[in-house]
Amino acid sequence: MSVSELNARVKNRLEPGFTDIWVGGEVSNLVRAASGHLYLSLKDDDSVVRAVIWRGTLPGLALEPVDGLAVVCHGRLEVYAPRGTYQLSIDRLHAVGTGALEARLRQLEARLAAEGLLAEERKRPLPTAPRRIALVTSPAGAAIADFLETLAARWPACAVVVVPARVQGAGAADEVAAAIARAGRLQPPVEAVAVVRGGGSLEDLWSFNEEAVARAVAACPVPVVSGVGHETDVTLCDLVADVRALTPTDAAVRLSPDRRPLLANLAALEPRLATLISRRIETERVRLDRLACSRALSVPRRLVADRRAAVVAGEERVARAAAVALARAAERLAAATARVEGVSPLRILARGYSVTTVAHGVDQALVLRDVAGLVPGDRLSTRLARGRFESVVERIIPDDPTDGPRCGGTAAR
Numbered sequence: 001m002s003v004s005e006l007n008a009r010v011k012n013r014l015e016p017g018f019t020d021i022w023v024g025g026e027v028s029n030l031v032r033a034a035s036g037h038l039y040l041s042l043k044d045d046d047s048v049v050r051a052v053i054w055r056g057t058l059p060g061l062a063l064e065p066v067d068g069l070a071v072v073c074h075g076r077l078e079v080y081a082p083r084g085t086y087q088l089s090i091d092r093l094h095a096v097g098t099g100a101l102e103a104r105l106r107q108l109e110a111r112l113a114a115e116g117l118l119a120e121e122r123k124r125p126l127p128t129a130p131r132r133i134a135l136v137t138s139p140a141g142a143a144i145a146d147f148l149e150t151l152a153a154r155w156p157a158c159a160v161v162v163v164p165a166r167v168q169g170a171g172a173a174d175e176v177a178a179a180i181a182r183a184g185r186l187q188p189p190v191e192a193v194a195v196v197r198g199g200g201s202l203e204d205l206w207s208f209n210e211e212a213v214a215r216a217v218a219a220c221p222v223p224v225v226s227g228v229g230h231e232t233d234v235t236l237c238d239l240v241a242d243v244r245a246l247t248p249t250d251a252a253v254r255l256s257p258d259r260r261p262l263l264a265n266l267a268a269l270e271p272r273l274a275t276l277i278s279r280r281i282e283t284e285r286v287r288l289d290r291l292a293c294s295r296a297l298s299v300p301r302r303l304v305a306d307r308r309a310a311v312v313a314g315e316e317r318v319a320r321a322a323a324v325a326l327a328r329a330a331e332r333l334a335a336a337t338a339r340v341e342g343v344s345p346l347r348i349l350a351r352g353y354s355v356t357t358v359a360h361g362v363d364q365a366l367v368l369r370d371v372a373g374l375v376p377g378d379r380l381s382t383r384l385a386r387g388r389f390e391s392v393v394e395r396i397i398p399d400d401p402t403d404g405p406r407c408g409g410t411a412a413r
Contacts, residue, residue, distance in 0.1 A: 004081070011079035014086065018077035023049070023088060024096060025073075027065045040065060042073065042088065051075070051088040053170075061093050062203040064170035066104070070096040095203055102202075105209050109236060112211075117218045117240050124223040124242045129257055130191040132159045134183035136176060138167045143198045143248040147227070150249045155256035161186060166207075167197040173210035180216040180224070192223045192255055195237060196248035199230040208235040217241050227251030349385040356382045371396050 001009075025042030032038055036055035041048050051073065058064070065071060074092035079085070112118055137144050139162060151158060163186075165179035166172040176195070183193045195217070197208065207213065208228045214236045217224045226238045227245035238244040245251035341347065349355070356368040359379050368380065378393045 003084070007079070007081040007084045010084075011081050014079050015077055020074075021076065021088075022072055022074050025049070025071070027067055027069045027071055030065060030067050038065070042071075049088055050085070051090055052078075053090045053093070057091050058170040059166065059172075060091070061170040062168070062201075063093070063095065063206045064173075065093060072096055105236070108209070108211055108214075109239065112214055112236065112240065117214065122218075126223050126225065126243055126255060127191040129155070130158050130255060132161070132188065132190050133255060134161045134163050134186060134190040134193045136163045136165055136179045136183055136193060136195045137197060137248075139164045141167065141198055143167075143196045143227075146198075147194065147196050147248045147252045150252035151256050154253065154258050156259070158256060161190060168200070168204050168207060172207035173212050176207055177210075177212040177216035180213070180220055184220045184222060190222060192225060193220055194225045194227065194251050194255060195241070196227040196245075196251050197229065198248065199233060205229050205233055205235055208237040210236075213237050214240045225251045225254055227254075346385065349383065352385075354382050354384050356380050371398055 023042060025044050028041045028043055028048075030038065030040045036058070038053040038058065040051050040053070042051050043049075053061070053065075072094050073088065073090045075088050075090040077086050078089045080087065109118070116122065135144065135147060137147070144162065148160060151160065161183070163179040163183045165175040167176065180193060180195065183190060195208075197205065199205075205228060208226075217226070217237055217240045223242040224240075225243045225245055226235070226241035227248045227250055228235050228237055229247075231246040234244075243254050245254050345355070357380070358366050358368055358374070359381055368374075374393055374396055376393050376395060380391045380393060382389055382391065
């Protein structure tokens with residue numbers, strides 16, 4: 001018998017007898033392969049058995065195993081004939097008790113609290129009357145129906161964008177975290193995000209105790225309401241969220257105002273509004289009647305005639321004012337003319353004075369005020385009140401301060 005035949009016979013004998021078995025032990029040597037399969041070992045105080053969780057089986061597990069977790073697994077034995085080894089192929093997995101899970105939860109909670117993610121001062125208020133919110137949950141669960149029915153009854157004006165995610169099983173935490181991040185990036189943006197799930201055991205709710213979900217809630221740009229499980233269930237998602245709701249239904253209540261008192265207030269305001277509108281209509285009717293009886297609308301031709309008469313009167317006032325202004329301007333001009341004529345050189349000449357100039361060129365003449373600078377032979381031009389005459393200097397006679405007045409002067413011919 002060859003080795004291959006031996007292993008084949010062992011496989012044929014062994015596998016049919018172990019197709020439905022439960023095995024308890026502690027998870028160790030956990031490795032996630034690039035293919036997505038999980039390889040691990042189950043051990044007790046004396047023995048170890050190798051095990052595998054195929055990639056397609058992972059989404060159906062209650063929780064994803066971690067090293068050191070005590071579990072009870074269901075599956076079947078598989079013999080790998082080329083190596084002569086066998087392993088347990090796991091299709092269901094449950095934690096043994098809650099001690100190990102609780103310990104992990106407390107450690108993670110303490111670490112997040114130290115970072116300030118659980119602090120009350122970072123909690124944000126919810127919108128009072130949201131118009132658009134996102135809902136992260138499983139489309140197949142009962143929680144979505146409870147949430148939407150409650151929200152529709154209380155505040156139907158709010159639009160809800162459902163961002164689907166698995167809420168249980170291995171890998172569900174990553175899906176929930178990705179869905180929360182996606183909800184925060186929606187366009188047009190939402191005003192709040194609700195993360196809801198129905199009740200269950202600690203294993204069922206474990207996805208909401210994973211670090212990925214807690215950090216996604218803390219990083220969300222809008223307020224987050226967490227309504228996971230029943231009233232007694234508290235997850236890390238609840239602790240990090242801005243508001244913790246007791247149930248999915250309570251999450252819808254926290255996010256919506258009750259429209260019934262609003263409708264009651266509107267009903268009470270309706271008769272007051274009708275009265276105010278009636279009064280305004282009556283006031284405007286009286287105002288229109290007053291305008292209809294006014295002179296402008298009743299006798300428009302008379303109004304035009306009055307306006308025309310006002311225009312004519314204005315023209316007459318302007319003409320009178322212009323005439324007065326022109327007369328005053330003429331008087332000012334005559335006075336100025338008289339003042340100018342009073343200082344005119346011609347008036348001085350008329351009293352017997354003359355102006356004598358020495359011609360030094362065709363276009364240039366110097367007014368003679370002193371004999372200094374004159375020489376015999378200079379040509380002179382004398383201006384009288386009427387006309388002028390020219391002469392030539394023959395002799396220069398300066399004034400003598402010691403002499404009295406004498407006859408004589410500049411001789412000219």
